[in-house]
Amino acid sequence: MTSQTEYGHRTGRGLDVLALVSLILIACSLRPAASSLGPVLSEVQSAYTLVEWQTGLLTALPGLIFAICGFIAVPVLKKIGLFSSLVMTCVLIAVGVGARVLVDNWVSFAGLTVVALAGMSIGNVILPVYVKTRFPDRASLGATAFTVSLGLGAMFPAFLTAPITGHFDNWRVGLGIWALVPVCALVTWIILKLARSVPNLDQPEQDTHQAGPPRQHIFTSPKARYMAMFFGLQSANACVQFGWLPQIYRDAGIDPVLAGLMLTVVTLGGIPGGFLAPQIIMRNILPRFFLVTFSVSAVCGYLGLLLIPTTVPVLWAILLGYGGFAFPAALALITGRTKDVSITARTSAFVQSSGYVLAAIGPLAVGGLLGLSGGWSVPLWFMVCVAALMGVTGYLAATPGTVDEELETSAPRGGASGTCGGTTGLRGGMPGQK
Incomplete structure (x- = not known):
């Protein structure tokens, strides 16, 4: 049995499970682009003949991009809405992680890493909004799923990238395979939208005669x-x-x-x-x-x-x-x-x-x-x-x-x-x- 909330999305046992799965997959997508690089950094160095400053820049990119792109997340959310914002997150991560292993020069590899990190940064900021609106009565469940999934998204690539690379004898496979996570997240997110179970953050028309603080x-x-x-x-x-x-x-x-x-x-x-x-x-x-x-x-x-x-x-x-x-x-x-x-x-x-x-x-x-x-x-x-x-x-x-x-x-006093x-x-x- 389903019902509709004040944010216009449908809820029900099956839809809530799907919403939780979608949250877990998107959250798991927010770390592999960074945590998968370390285990094969020496292979990447050799492949692109990197000098020390180039290697240092690659390892410093996550914190730098998270700091810069985090500021644009809310304007993006306001401009295109919750659904499209998280679609953008998944697409940027999938493209960045998947395409960077196909290029043959360091500049392109670094640029596509930035693309993936930008998607991760936007998702970092916006997912708490999704948790707040989609699980209003189960805030601790949503917050726990979010944080545990972030940990898993960091841990598994750190542990498995090197063994996968060794099995296929190819570091590009070891890095590129993590593009599957945001792809799966995108599929569940779209299904959730088609099921009309994504919160709609439309702002109702306000009385123009009232002025808020x-x-x-x-x-x-x-x-x-x-x-x-x-x-x-x-x-x-x-x-x-x-x-x-x-x-x-x-x-x-x-x-x-x-x-x-x-x-x-x-x-x-x-x-x-x-x-x-x-x-x-x-x-x-x-x-x-x-x-x-x-x-x-x-x-x-x-x-x-x-x-x-x-x-x-x-x-x-x-x-x-x-x-x-x-x-x-x-x-x-x-x-x-x-x-x-x-x-x-x-x-x-x-x-x-x-x-x-x-x-x-x-x-x-x-x-x-x-x-x-x-x-x-x-x-x-x-x-x-x-x-x-x-x-x-x-x-x-x-x-x-x-x-x-x-x-x-x-806030200054006055107004409604x-x-x-x-x-x-x-x-x-x-x-x-x-």
Whole structure:
């Protein structure tokens, strides 16, 4: 039995399952273009005869493109609507991932990687809006499916690209096969649209005699600023760990294979974190306490690496892995601390784009401090400070209240009442669905 919601989409048991599958597939598409490259980076270097700066640029592209393109996601959503925006996301990823393995020069490979990353960046921002509108009564289910799928979309390409490459003796197959994920996501998304089960964010006609309060920039909300700092600091932690953790272990005297395994232990923490952290945020289960524990765990992990890295190396990896629960928690805060759909979209864009700018500084700072100091003591003390600040900003971001309420408080008085941006209702200024 089906019914229709205020966003005009049909719901029912079968349609809800299909909507969840579509969410999972789209979310799984948002990481393979980045996480599949590392395992075959040496093959790509050889194929295109890359020098160091070219290789460095390829590895730096995800954070850079996520920061830049995240700002255009909301304008794209407003211009073409939810359905077309996520179609664009899937198409860009599929084309970028699939076509880059067919070209024979580095410039084209890098350009098509940018195309895929641009699609991923737009999807990063827009999917929380889909979660908010398609699963309004099951927010924790939608948030959990989103964050767990992001983790799976990063983990499986990282684990399987090298074996696939070895099996076919062709790195192009190992990279290109991940284009199938966004293709499958696109198929389910179109089927969902044909079944009229995609939320329609049309804004109803408003009374032109009423004037809502002036539109407030998300930056004016202290909670949004803390969320952006928390997102950026936890992303800086993740980027440093992905880029430097094996080397930290190796420089301490640990076998290279075991050093790589320690990073695997850290990344595996993303799966239980994807299940648990959204539940903590969406169900309001002592969120400030848990966010602080993520920070404390990361601090202890870095201190262990600093003081006794070879004594119980797996313990430091486990502690850093638990600290990584901050990532799904940061994403869940976007939907858990906003109410109006337009505020969710704008907060998502602001938090992720500005957060990735902050995140990009982390690996660069660690590399610079390593070069200046000649050892890991100074960089690791720096990361202890970063992890501690993550706890402070997480505590402040998870305080009771919403971004919507803070924007309403900061809006100049006068005019008709309503939500931020001069709109009323949950549609909050979203455009007509295309």
